[in-house]
Amino acid sequence: MRTDVQISICGSAGEGTIAAGDILRNALAGAGYRIISFDAYPAEIRGFGKCVARLRATTEQVYSLKEKSDVLVCLNDEHGIPHVADVRDFGAVIYEAKSITRLAEGGHVSAHVRPGQVPYPLPMRELSERATGAIRSRNLVVLGYLAGLYALAKDPFLRIIDTKFKGKGAVAEANRKAFEAGFAAGTETFKLDMVAFGPAATGLQSVMLNGNAAVVEGCLDAGIDNFFGYPITPATTIMERLAIEMPKRGKRLLQTEDEISAIAATIGAGYTGARAATATSGPGLALMSEMLGLGIMAEVPSVVFVSQRGGPSTGIPTKTEQSDLNMALYGSPGDAPRIVIAPTNVEGCYRCAGKAFEMAERYQTPVIVLLDLYLSNRYETVVMPARPPFEPNCDKPVAKQDLGAGYKRFALTPDGVSPRTLPGTAGGMHVVTGLEHNEFGRVNEQPDNHEAMSRKRHEKLLAALHHPDFTHHKRFGDEGRVALGLLAWGSTFGECLAAMFRARSDGIRCAAMKVVMLQPFPVAAVAEFIDQCEVVLVPELNFQGQFARLVQAETGRTVNRLDRVPGAPMAVADIIAEAQRLIAATRRKAA
Amino acid sequence: MNGTRHHVIIGTGVAGNQAARTLRQREPASRISLLTLSALPFYNRYDLPRVFHGVHDWREFLVDPPTYYDEQRIELRRCTRVVNVEAKRKTIMLGHNEELPYDTLLVASGGRAYLPEELSEYRPLLDGFASFEDAMAIRRKLPDGGTLAILGGDMIGLDLARTLIDTGHRVVLIAGKHTFWPHQETPEQRQELLQVLARMGIEILDADGEGGIESIQAGARGFATRRVVFGNGRECTADVVLPSFGLVPSVEFMLGSGIGIERGLLVSPTLRTTDDSILAAGDVCQIWSGVEKRYRFYYGWKNVRAMGDLAARNLTGDDEAFVPAQDETLHIQDGVTIHSPFWEYA
Numbered sequence: 001m002r003t004d005v006q007i008s009i010c011g012s013a014g015e016g017t018i019a020a021g022d023i024l025r026n027a028l029a030g031a032g033y034r035i036i037s038f039d040a041y042p043a044e045i046r047g048f049g050k051c052v053a054r055l056r057a058t059t060e061q062v063y064s065l066k067e068k069s070d071v072l073v074c075l076n077d078e079h080g081i082p083h084v085a086d087v088r089d090f091g092a093v094i095y096e097a098k099s100i101t102r103l104a105e106g107g108h109v110s111a112h113v114r115p116g117q118v119p120y121p122l123p124m125r126e127l128s129e130r131a132t133g134a135i136r137s138r139n140l141v142v143l144g145y146l147a148g149l150y151a152l153a154k155d156p157f158l159r160i161i162d163t164k165f166k167g168k169g170a171v172a173e174a175n176r177k178a179f180e181a182g183f184a185a186g187t188e189t190f191k192l193d194m195v196a197f198g199p200a201a202t203g204l205q206s207v208m209l210n211g212n213a214a215v216v217e218g219c220l221d222a223g224i225d226n227f228f229g230y231p232i233t234p235a236t237t238i239m240e241r242l243a244i245e246m247p248k249r250g251k252r253l254l255q256t257e258d259e260i261s262a263i264a265a266t267i268g269a270g271y272t273g274a275r276a277a278t279a280t281s282g283p284g285l286a287l288m289s290e291m292l293g294l295g296i297m298a299e300v301p302s303v304v305f306v307s308q309r310g311g312p313s314t315g316i317p318t319k320t321e322q323s324d325l326n327m328a329l330y331g332s333p334g335d336a337p338r339i340v341i342a343p344t345n346v347e348g349c350y351r352c353a354g355k356a357f358e359m360a361e362r363y364q365t366p367v368i369v370l371l372d373l374y375l376s377n378r379y380e381t382v383v384m385p386a387r388p389p390f391e392p393n394c395d396k397p398v399a400k401q402d403l404g405a406g407y408k409r410f411a412l413t414p415d416g417v418s419p420r421t422l423p424g425t426a427g428g429m430h431v432v433t434g435l436e437h438n439e440f441g442r443v444n445e446q447p448d449n450h451e452a453m454s455r456k457r458h459e460k461l462l463a464a465l466h467h468p469d470f471t472h473h474k475r476f477g478d479e480g481r482v483a484l485g486l487l488a489w490g491s492t493f494g495e496c497l498a499a500m501f502r503a504r505s506d507g508i509r510c511a512a513m514k515v516v517m518l519q520p521f522p523v524a525a526v527a528e529f530i531d532q533c534e535v536v537l538v539p540e541l542n543f544q545g546q547f548a549r550l551v552q553a554e555t556g557r558t559v560n561r562l563d564r565v566p567g568a569p570m571a572v573a574d575i576i577a578e579a580q581r582l583i584a585a586t587r588r589k590a591a
Numbered sequence: 592m593n594g595t596r597h598h599v600i601i602g603t604g605v606a607g608n609q610a611a612r613t614l615r616q617r618e619p620a621s622r623i624s625l626l627t628l629s630a631l632p633f634y635n636r637y638d639l640p641r642v643f644h645g646v647h648d649w650r651e652f653l654v655d656p657p658t659y660y661d662e663q664r665i666e667l668r669r670c671t672r673v674v675n676v677e678a679k680r681k682t683i684m685l686g687h688n689e690e691l692p693y694d695t696l697l698v699a700s701g702g703r704a705y706l707p708e709e710l711s712e713y714r715p716l717l718d719g720f721a722s723f724e725d726a727m728a729i730r731r732k733l734p735d736g737g738t739l740a741i742l743g744g745d746m747i748g749l750d751l752a753r754t755l756i757d758t759g760h761r762v763v764l765i766a767g768k769h770t771f772w773p774h775q776e777t778p779e780q781r782q783e784l785l786q787v788l789a790r791m792g793i794e795i796l797d798a799d800g801e802g803g804i805e806s807i808q809a810g811a812r813g814f815a816t817r818r819v820v821f822g823n824g825r826e827c828t829a830d831v832v833l834p835s836f837g838l839v840p841s842v843e844f845m846l847g848s849g850i851g852i853e854r855g856l857l858v859s860p861t862l863r864t865t866d867d868s869i870l871a872a873g874d875v876c877q878i879w880s881g882v883e884k885r886y887r888f889y890y891g892w893k894n895v896r897a898m899g900d901l902a903a904r905n906l907t908g909d910d911e912a913f914v915p916a917q918d919e920t921l922h923i924q925d926g927v928t929i930h931s932p933f934w935e936y937a
Binding site for chain 2: 089090097098099100101102103104105106107108110111113114115116118119120121190192
């Protein structure tokens with residue numbers, strides 16, 4: 001029996017919503033299900049905004065969350081009510097059986113459960129209080145109830161609870177009791193919904209990671225030496241996790257006083273030959289933009305992870321968006337070419353992180369890895385490679401005979417990449433400056449020199465389009481000419497893939513292409529894809545159609561935009577609806 | 592007529608749903624809310640014995656698909672317990688602590704299974720047959736060829752009994768004064784009816800003849816699941832014991848509302864209570880019979896549906912009296928089986 005169950009848990013900040021989602025996804029992954037999971041939470045720390053933990057547990061590979069959940073758990077009425085409509089017919093709505101305050105008409109979740117949905121009132125407070133003496137373990141009661149109702153094994157849950165609350169004896173014990181109380185209630189409840197967990201896959205050697213954790217694994221497997229960072233949502237957990245792992249490997253991490261220091265230190269470390277990185281979000285990247293120019297001008301390897309969030313300014317810092325593409329591509333003074341890559345899923349975060357160090361070294365330039373909050377915080381089960389698939393050293397060494405007084409650090413070479421010496425190399429002394437310079441590194445403002453050096457800095461990056469063992473772009477779905485082509489980057493590609501499968505099941509010839517290498521841009525491949533599609537739709541999470549404009553500028557082809565800024569992942573239904581509208585319009589025109 | 596009135600109906604059985612249907616037809620613009628304790632939309636309880644013929648999906652029992660309620664703009668609120676009606680404020684207090692105002696209220700909360708006081712201590716050992724969930728629970732407990740003991744034997748229980756005989760189960764009827772409820776039969780008719788039941792394959796034990804029910808016990812491992820022990824020391828073993836003593840009206844939430852209550856809600860022939868804005872219909876109400884000079888209950892699908900329809904019409908301008916629509920005679924067919932009009936439904 002195939003399993004495909006999506007569960008949403010909804011509550012206020014401080015109610016344990018995200019913690020419950022975390023335990024649930026770990027327990028289900030531990031039981032052998034594939035997981036995709038994404039949490040939405042407010043910027044406030046406690047007691048204000050809404051938290052939603054969503055996870056999809058499957059036995060087959062899937063690429064996105066579903067639009068409709070199979071099960072909704074409402075830890076409180078106010079935040080639960082707007083989500084009841086997101087539950088499918090014959091799915092389950094679990095809610096607190098009784099409010100402690102007098103509610104006006106419509107103030108209780110039960111008033112909003114649709115006739116096709118199955119209501120499960122659960123006395124969460126009462127069960128928690130009876131089991132633990134306090135009401136705060138309601139989230140554990142709910143987890144137990146889910147396990148009991150859907151006949152899930154208790155052990156994976158109890159193991160996770162013990163691990164999560166290790167060293168907090170009384171808390172762990174209380175949470176166990178709350179779980180058991182919920183479990184008993186779940187087993188006693190007559191299951192009326194049409195939601196079922198079949199047997200999980202066996203032998204799936206996977207780990208569950210979110211995008212930021214996968215970035216960390218990629219950094220570590222690529223041999224990161226130094227990390228410099230300043231905390232900012234949603235990138236902070238990269239630094240937090242590296243801070244735990246790097247010292248174990250004898251590597252160094254420093255929290256700097258701001259983002260400018262972080263990028264400066266990263267470039268400095270890169271100059272010494274260390275594999276160095278920083279991580280930030282849009283506002284931090286803005287601060288780093290001037291210093292990035294130095295990295296480009298001085299041709300210093302460095303890696304910048306940017307996890308996008310809603311902007312501009314402080315914007316909506318805990319909501320996802322893809323609106324920093326333009327800044328990543330162009331955001332520095334002058335002609336400042338850099339490599340920009342964007343993974344589309346959690347496994348891609350791992351690969352892009354490791355490959356970014358290779359590229360930075362090989363092409364001697366800053367590399368920006370563009371994530372977004374949805375990808376950073378999204379959990380997936382990932383099959384990790386047996387051994388790290390990254391080259392430990394991609395430097396272009398200097399031939400002995402080229403060292404000495406005539407050493408040209410910025411030599412003009414056929415591929416644009418100059419052999420590099422590290423500080424302290426005998427005969428490798430040279431000047432490094434942010435000013436325009438000649439092949440020796442000495443300041444030179446002559447027109448011919450500026451022309452040549454500008455060309456060098458741009459053209460050396462073109463080789464990155466053929467960087468080995470890296471998926472620059474990939475086409476999925478129907479081969480040859482198709483009615484509909486979906487072209488996407490970053491996290492939105494998962495929704496595009498889901499839309500593609502749905503379109504094909506509706507009889508539409510459809511293909512989807514993901515573009516991972518955003519700069520330099522794979523012009524030929526993308527142009528060929530566009531030419532094979534009757535209609536091309538570019539869904540993305542920004543208002544300006546930043547990727548669509550990039551595609552049009554690079555390929556000279558016209559594409560259709562689907563720009564959305566909901567602060568949440570792209571809705572598959574929106575993609576399908578827009579695609580159908582465009583196909584119908586194109587066919588009407590042709591007729 | 593004010594088209595924006597909020598009609599609240601307590602109960603989603605035959606009466607409540609028929610009332611909602613009629614109200615929607617007669618007042619297209621009004622708000623209609625249906626409240627029920629059940630987790631399911633209105634389904635056919637008369638059909639529940641089909642569970643023992645292998646029908647286990649509750650959707651098969653639905654009278655209307657879930658989309659019906661949206662199409663008809665009927666707000667269906669399930670798992671909703673009414674704890675109190677404040678008639679003066681025209682407000683209902685719900686068990687989850689929500690206030691629900693109404694303009695008119697129709698109480699159609701039906702009845703629940705009656706359990707004699709002397710058996711109440713054995714409730715954990717007894718199974719009900721009032722809902723889909725109950726039916727499925729019995730189905731799970733009853734093995735192929737297993738035994739059901741029916742205490743009392745009202746027409747709901749006997750309907751299940753005849754199905755279980757068909758499906759190869761053993762049925763023991765522990766007969767008493769509630770056997771054949773709500774039919775009223777003479778002692779002679781009763782003896783004849785019991786003989787017919789025996790011919791149908793139902794084993795009959797007369798509770799009084801056995802010295803009354805002394806106790807009900809749970810069996811130890813390796814023994815029968817349940818034992819019904821009689822005053823004379825004899826016992827009957829079974830996998831499931833079903834009390835089947837008729838219904839009592841569900842009116843607890845109306846206590847304190849100021850509405851006249853005897854066993855059920857007392858209503859006039861036009862189904863009106865002592866409060867102008869509150870009517871009642873179905874198994875919950877006792878209707879004044881001018882002929883019999885007493886308040887009495889009327890049972891059966893046809894009667895109850897007619898009450899629901901009438902209540903809705905009287906809420907929307909009519910003022911008609913209830914006319915019974917149901918034959919109440921228990922028939923013996925060909926001397927080998929019985930047929931109750933209370934088993935019939937549209």
